[in-house]
Amino acid sequence: xxxxxxxxxxxxxxxxxxxxxxxxxxxxxxxxxxxxxxxxxxxxxxxxxxxxxxxxxxxxxxxxxxxxxxxxxxxxxxxxxxxxxxxxxxxxxxxxxxxxxxxxxxxxxxxxxxxxxxxxxxxxxxxxxxxxxxxxxxxxxxxxxxxxxxxxxxxxxxxxxxxxxxxxxxxxxxxxxxxxxxxxxx
Amino acid sequence: xxxxxxxxxxxxxxxxxxxxxxxxxxxxxxxxxxxxxxxxxxxxxxxxxxxxxxxxxxxxxxxxxxxxxxxxxxxxxxxxxxxxxxxxxxxxxxxxxxxxxxxxxxxxxxxxxxxxxxxxxxxxxxxxxxxxxxxxxxxxxxxxxxxxxxxxxxxxxxxxxxxx
Numbered sequence: 633x634x635x636x637x638x639x640x641x642x643x644x645x646x647x648x649x650x651x652x653x654x655x656x657x658x659x660x661x662x663x664x665x666x667x668x669x670x671x672x673x674x675x676x677x678x679x680x681x682x683x684x685x686x687x688x689x690x691x692x693x694x695x696x697x698x699x700x701x702x703x704x705x706x707x708x709x710x711x712x713x714x715x716x717x718x719x720x721x722x723x724x725x726x727x728x729x730x731x732x733x734x735x736x737x738x739x740x741x742x743x744x745x746x747x748x749x750x751x752x753x754x755x756x757x758x759x760x761x762x763x764x765x766x767x768x769x770x771x772x773x774x775x776x777x778x779x780x781x782x783x784x785x786x787x788x789x790x791x792x793x794x795x796x797x798x799x800x801x802x803x804x805x806x807x808x809x810x811x812x813x814x815x816x817x818x
Numbered sequence: 819x820x821x822x823x824x825x826x827x828x829x830x831x832x833x834x835x836x837x838x839x840x841x842x843x844x845x846x847x848x849x850x851x852x853x854x855x856x857x858x859x860x861x862x863x864x865x866x867x868x869x870x871x872x873x874x875x876x877x878x879x880x881x882x883x884x885x886x887x888x889x890x891x892x893x894x895x896x897x898x899x900x901x902x903x904x905x906x907x908x909x910x911x912x913x914x915x916x917x918x919x920x921x922x923x924x925x926x927x928x929x930x931x932x933x934x935x936x937x938x939x940x941x942x943x944x945x946x947x948x949x950x951x952x953x954x955x956x957x958x959x960x961x962x963x964x965x966x967x968x969x970x971x972x973x974x975x976x977x978x979x980x981x982x
Contacts, residue, residue, distance in 0.1 A: 741972045743964040
């Protein structure tokens with residue numbers, strides 16, 4: 633942005649400042665469902681010390697957090713709950729898929745497991761591994777910080793039917809309310 | 819006289835086969851005799867099987883790669899234990915594919931309730947007289963019974979939200 637447009641200069645620099653501030657004060661919501669939780673705890677504890685990256689403060693309310701850590705296998709029964717947690721978070725928000733189960737379903741290619749949470753909610757950073765080592769997690773966290781610093785957010789979902797990435801709106805009806813309505817109508 | 823011999827003596831006509839291996843005793847019976855055998859196991863002095871430890875099922879479709887052909891497709895397996903006498907017995911009920919239904923044991927052992935719901939959920943075997951026979955693990959919209967051997971292991975169901 634050139635200096636001839638002082639308003640533009642100001643706003644982009646403000647965005648940069650906001651991004652810089654946000655990336656070092658990550659309030660995270662750990663959605664822990666499975667064994668990856670152990671690696672998550674290991675990353676958070678003093679040896680690897682995730683607080684060095686300004687992400688040491690888990691909030692156990694989605695309304696007070698801005699990064700959703702999905703840690704562990706998500707099955708189809710849990711999926712509407714995850715979606716409703718995501719919907720409760722305030723903008724701006726980011727999602728980290730922690731472990732291979734959340735990335736793709738992992739080796740749970742079966743009737744019970746969601747084949748990647750990016751079919752339900754937009755994912756910003758994928759940390760594969762079964763489970764990922766803490767170094768791996770910190771690497772993912774730094775990539776997330778980079779993304780937050782640039783004010784980038786993913787708004788797309790993976791559509792397994794068409795095998796392509798689509799804007800998140802195509803599954804906007806997917807919610808707990810809709811789920812309950814489906815049950816009631818039976 | 820051990821538990822196996824007592825059951826054999828009383829229900830010789832209803833027993834398809836029995837086997838015992840180092841104290842693990844198994845009786846396979848016809849479904850029609852289930853309630854009377856169960857009642858006998860529970861009430862007979864010297865047996866007193868007061869504890870239903872486990873209840874599950876087996877699908878013998880494609881068993882041993884299809885080399886072994888059974889007359890029936892399913893078996894419902896009951897594991898009984900007598901806390902009083904410290905003995906165990908495994909009871910199996912042969913279940914036909916066309917009409918997969920057996921009597922419920924919820925009237926005799928309350929622990930049968932959730933086990934039978936799980937078997938219904940996973941194998942589609944109905945339990946006649948069960949007070950609340952609905953899915954326990956899968957969601958209501960799920961079509962089919964995932965532990966049946968002819969259920970494709972990676973089949974995706976149209977879900978409560980996204981197609982996945």
